[in-house]
Amino acid sequence: MVLGRAFEDKCAKMYYDRKMLGFVHLYNGQEAVSTGFIRLLKQQDSIVCTYRDHVQALSKGVSARAVMSELLGKATGCSRGQGGSMHIFSRKHNMLGRFAFIGEGIPIATGAAFTSKYKREVLKEADCGHVSLAFFGDGTCNNGQFYECLNMAALWKLPIVFVVENNLWAIGMSHLRATSVPQIYKKGPAFGMPGVHVDGMDVLKVREVAKEAIGRARRGEGPTLVECETYRFRGHSLADPDKLRDPAEKAHYAARDPITALKKYLIENSLANEADLKAIDKR
Amino acid sequence: MLGIVRQKMLEQSLKKIPPAVSVLRSYSSAAKQMTIRDALNSALDEEMSADSKVFLMGEEVGEYQGAYKITKGLLDKYGPERVLDTPITEAGFTGVAVGAAYYGVKPVVEFMTFNFSMQAIDHIINSAAKTNYMSSGQISVPIVFRGPNGAAAGVGAQHSQCYAAWYASCPGLKVLAPYSSEDARGLLKAAIRDPDPVVFLENELLYGESFPVSDEVLDSSFCLPIGKAKIERKGKDVTIAAYSKMVGYALKAAETLEKDGIDAEVINLRSIRPLDRSMINASVRKTNRLVTVEEAFPQHGVGAEICASIVEESFAYLDAPVERIAGADVPMPYAANLERMAVPQVEDIVRAAKRTCYRSESREIDSQHCGGRS
Numbered sequence: 001m002v003l004g005r006a007f008e009d010k011c012a013k014m015y016y017d018r019k020m021l022g023f024v025h026l027y028n029g030q031e032a033v034s035t036g037f038i039r040l041l042k043q044q045d046s047i048v049c050t051y052r053d054h055v056q057a058l059s060k061g062v063s064a065r066a067v068m069s070e071l072l073g074k075a076t077g078c079s080r081g082q083g084g085s086m087h088i089f090s091r092k093h094n095m096l097g098r099f100a101f102i103g104e105g106i107p108i109a110t111g112a113a114f115t116s117k118y119k120r121e122v123l124k125e126a127d128c129g130h131v132s133l134a135f136f137g138d139g140t141c142n143n144g145q146f147y148e149c150l151n152m153a154a155l156w157k158l159p160i161v162f163v164v165e166n167n168l169w170a171i172g173m174s175h176l177r178a179t180s181v182p183q184i185y186k187k188g189p190a191f192g193m194p195g196v197h198v199d200g201m202d203v204l205k206v207r208e209v210a211k212e213a214i215g216r217a218r219r220g221e222g223p224t225l226v227e228c229e230t231y232r233f234r235g236h237s238l239a240d241p242d243k244l245r246d247p248a249e250k251a252h253y254a255a256r257d258p259i260t261a262l263k264k265y266l267i268e269n270s271l272a273n274e275a276d277l278k279a280i281d282k283r
Numbered sequence: 284m285l286g287i288v289r290q291k292m293l294e295q296s297l298k299k300i301p302p303a304v305s306v307l308r309s310y311s312s313a314a315k316q317m318t319i320r321d322a323l324n325s326a327l328d329e330e331m332s333a334d335s336k337v338f339l340m341g342e343e344v345g346e347y348q349g350a351y352k353i354t355k356g357l358l359d360k361y362g363p364e365r366v367l368d369t370p371i372t373e374a375g376f377t378g379v380a381v382g383a384a385y386y387g388v389k390p391v392v393e394f395m396t397f398n399f400s401m402q403a404i405d406h407i408i409n410s411a412a413k414t415n416y417m418s419s420g421q422i423s424v425p426i427v428f429r430g431p432n433g434a435a436a437g438v439g440a441q442h443s444q445c446y447a448a449w450y451a452s453c454p455g456l457k458v459l460a461p462y463s464s465e466d467a468r469g470l471l472k473a474a475i476r477d478p479d480p481v482v483f484l485e486n487e488l489l490y491g492e493s494f495p496v497s498d499e500v501l502d503s504s505f506c507l508p509i510g511k512a513k514i515e516r517k518g519k520d521v522t523i524a525a526y527s528k529m530v531g532y533a534l535k536a537a538e539t540l541e542k543d544g545i546d547a548e549v550i551n552l553r554s555i556r557p558l559d560r561s562m563i564n565a566s567v568r569k570t571n572r573l574v575t576v577e578e579a580f581p582q583h584g585v586g587a588e589i590c591a592s593i594v595e596e597s598f599a600y601l602d603a604p605v606e607r608i609a610g611a612d613v614p615m616p617y618a619a620n621l622e623r624m625a626v627p628q629v630e631d632i633v634r635a636a637k638r639t640c641y642r643s644e645s646r647e648i649d650s651q652h653c654g655g656r657s
Contacts, residue, residue, distance in 0.1 A: 048382070080419040089418035096385050096422070097414065101405060107375050108410055111382020118388055122364050123335055148375025155370070 001031040001203065001259050002280050004055035007064055008234075011054065011071060015238045020071055023100075024085050025052040029201075029233035032258035033165050034059045036206025036228075037133060040214055046094040048109035049135040051086040052165075052232075053098050056135060060093045102136060102170075103143035106162070109134035110149045113160035113217075131217045132160045139170025141184045147191075150225065154192040159217035161210075162188075164227045165200065171236040172244045188225030200228030201256040204265070231256075315501065316493040322467035323353045323485065327391065329503040330475045331361055334389065337475055338365040340380050341393030341430075350395045351431060351490055377403035377428075381410045384426040384480075391475060394430035397446045397484065411480040412455035427474045432460075432484035433527065433578050434626050440614035445579035447526065450482045451556035451588075457481045457509055458556040462530040464494040466553055469507030477509060484555075486527045512559035514566070518548035521636045522566040524589055525576040526552040529627065533576055536632035545640055555585055563589060564597045571602040572639035578626050581609035606635040 008026040015024050027034070030052075038047060038059035049056045057067050062078055070077025071085050078090055086100045096112055099105040113132040120128035140146055141164060153160050164184050168175045176182055188195025194216075198209045206228060213224035231253035235242030263277055317325075331337045338361075343350045345358040345368040358366040369376040373394065380390040394400045400407065411424045433445040451458045457479060461467040467485070474481035499505060515530060516537050525533040530551045537547040548566055552559065567573050573593055575586030586607040593605060611625040 046386075078419075079417060079421070082419045083417040087417040089414070089421055091418065091421035096382070097418065099410070101409065104378065104405060104410060107378020107406065108382035108385065110375075111379040111384070112386055113382075114379055115383040115386035115388050118338070118364070118383065119386075122338075123388075145374050145378060148370075148372040149379070151370060152372070152375060152379060 001035045001262065003064065004031045004034065004058055005259060007054060007058060007068070010068070012234070012238060014072070020085075022084055022086075023051065023237055023239070024071070025237045026234045027052055027055040027232070029253065029257065030165055030167060030230045031055060032203035032206050032262075033135075033163065033200045033228045033230055036203045037135075037161075037163060037210040037214075040207065040210050041131065041133070043092075044094060045131045045133070046096050046109070046112045047133045047135065048096045048105040048112065049098045050102050050105055050137065050140065051098055051100055052137070053135065054085070054088070056098075057088045057090065057093075057095055060090070060095050062088065062090045062093050062095060066090075102140040103145040106134045106136060106140070106145050106149045110153050110158060110160055113153065113158035113223075114156065116159050117156070129218045129220075130159065131214055132158075133163055133214075134160060135163045135165060137170060138164065138166040138168060138175040138184065139173065139178065140164075141166075141187070142178055147187075150187065150191040150193070150223075153223040157220065157222040159220065160223045161213040161217055162223060162225045164225070165230055166227055167230050167232045168249075169232070169236070169245060171240065174244075183227075185225060185227040193223045193225055195225045195227070197227045197229065200230030201253065201258050201261065203258055203262055233257075314495050315497075317464040317468075317496045317501075318491055318493050319461075319464055319467045319485070320351070320353060320490045322464035322494075322496070323471055324355055324357070326468045326471040326475075327354065327357060328360070330472055331357065331365065333503070335365075336387065337389045337391065338367065339391050339393065340367045340369055340376060342369055342371060342395050344368060344393050349393070351487060353485075353490070354393070373399050373402035374406065377406040378410060381406050381424060381426060384411070384424045385414070385422050387425070389425045389427075389475060391427045391429060394428060396435075396442055396487070397430050397432040398442050398444055400428065400430070400446065407450070407456070407480070407482070408453055412453050414455075415479065416455055423478045424480050425478045427471075427477075427481045427483055429471070429474075429483035430485060431487035431490075433486055434610070434615060434622070435487045437617060437619060437622060438615075439617045443615035445484075445577070445610070446482075447484055447555045447577070448579055448584045448588075451558070451585065452583075453556075455480065456556060458484065458554070459509065460484045460526040460552065460555055462489070462515075462527055462551050462553070464496050465500045466507065466513075466551070468496075468500055469505055470509070470553060472506045473509050476506065481509075484527065489528055489531075492531075507553070510554045510557040510559060512553050512562045513551045514548060514562070515551045516547065516549040518546040518570065520546045520548075520570055521572040521574060521639050522548050522550060522563070522570045523574045523576060523632065523636060524550040524552060524563055524566075526555060526585065527578070529576040529578060532627065532629050533632055535629045536636065539629065539633050540636055543637070543642070545636060545642070547636055552585075558588065558592070560592045560596070564593060567593050567597050568600045571600055572636075573601070574606040574608060574632065574635045574639060576608045576627055576632055578610050581607065581612055584609055603639040603641070606639055608632055608635050
């Protein structure tokens, strides 16, 4: 989480120094979701995300250097500069891409889950309990492809977890203004899968929920829809003036910063001390 | 007439015998005939048999035996895990198929018609075509998108569009358009074996047509190269380049032209992307005249691209302006007489060829007489 936060802050600096171009969408504040889920995965499990996911790539094991080089358009980047910020791929880490169009990644993740099942049942390959995770936001939950995939994943009992990073805002459109039924987790049961809501600012709570959902998928019990209530501290992208969000709302969530919260937890429960945490920061 | 009788005999025998076997045994004549439908079915069957990673996905491909019966018998043979009937959700199932292909299985996605592919076009272009590049080669997408394309008969504006030009403009895609049964078999097999996304444009009105096929074509290892056109008829006076159904019209036009002393060379493009520019240019350098034919809308079309290629590479060889025959620049009308005027007819091709040979009225007079003009 600390690496993610530091990475994103560095991106911001480079962007404002005009060293980084194009669209850059930062993840500050949402680190608990990425860490909570992805650290439970094996290398062969796959993840698919939308454009706000430098940190997902880092959590999955792609080196920070490769991601940063890609953002700077260098040939040493993970896609040799051909993909850019919104299109981080890594075959080795089974990061099947970040997609620019919201909703685009969900069928892709569903397809990866489909292949996992196909390999196990048709090609009879052993060791195929691979799971897919699809990360997407609240805005995506009003898109047709989301529902098409909830339906197919439940229909064909695919090993996938749909992870909604509900940060309440789709650029400048408030989730409440855009959605008839804002409780996204309720849409799971309508398609025949469990729908779970979790505090996305608390990495340990996210991890508990993730363990259960990933376990379900691996055991062949089918998909789960997990709604993580989270918040992005910065604007939609580095070009977003971010004028529509109420400062009181921002302050409320800033007080629940996942990194600060975890630090507090670790110290209170004597799992680590100040010196250990400082050492992590330094790295 | 005889073709229809043979077709009916074949359909009856198909009911008793699995497809791959029937085409070899139903005919006693020496020159074997095969419909496009059987050519496609047998190609799918053989590729699925050879590689268990190949599977089919689409609406009505399984229990209904295929909306146009192209996938007939395959569900019974390969089971529901390899022949998947999908809900009506083009965007969703196309994306699922592309995601599956990222992991190395080989989906063959059927669009009931390519008009419906517009609901899934984001995945065809952004998730399939561009991914190999965006990931700098880490992820390849061995997927085939197939189905009927272009005008049918009286199906109206939303069911009649030809998508060759749209897909062929996109780097990262291969676009094929078979004409004969040999094309259908060879190109579909090549498409399935290809590691990159391929858009395979069939034609509904050709499904029932029979073409002669040699033993080589019937062999299960038969395959045609992608990116190579075929000279269907050698000639020396004018080059007529066409794809899909229009190849048949071009050949008929060539017969008419022959009676008037014009010897036309007919090129069957087969591959829209990559386009066989070298063969087309070589032909025009020989004949010095070009007519392109397509059913699609004229603006920014396949014919436009071919004309540009000739002008760029073989300008000095042209003895007449290039002629471009295309569908009318209107949404396809429904009424049969209007529909006929909205697509090229053999007479349009004949007239265009004559114009390149200075044997016809000027274009201005000619365009007042008929549609099918660009």
